Amino acid sequence: MGVLTGFFIAALAAVATFGKQEMDDPMPGEPPVRLEHTINTETYYENLSRRRFLSFLFGYMAFLTLVLYVVGYVYLITDKYWLSEAAPSWRPTVSGFSGASTCSPWRTCYRTRSLAFSI
Secondary structure, eight states: OHHHHHHHHHHHHHHHHOOOGGGGSBOOOSSOOEEEEEETTEEEEEEOBHHHHHHHHHHHHHHHHHHHHHHHHHHHHHIIIIIHHHOGGGSOOBOOSSSOOOOOTTSOEEEETTEEEEO
16 A cells, blocks of 8 residues: 555656646546636636646545555554454454364354364
């Protein structure tokens, strides 16, 4: 996920600094692609250029992947240090070679040979 964030930031930088004039032309389409701005009670419309559209796109994707990366990292840290000790019975477990089962009441346990698997 971190690699995608870097890719989208690099793509954003490339699009923002690309030197062709065609990037600043309005995007084609019928009706044209426009941005709507409302100031007080007046509404203004602005034609969207390719450069601005791609900047919005890559900026949004970079932000989204960065947020997902941070949320995933926070979950891993939380799971490792807090959830594992606070509620060890929340996860499916495989008991060792002793015959004891560690299955919780709402799970169905199956035994194969000397291992008990919780599903």
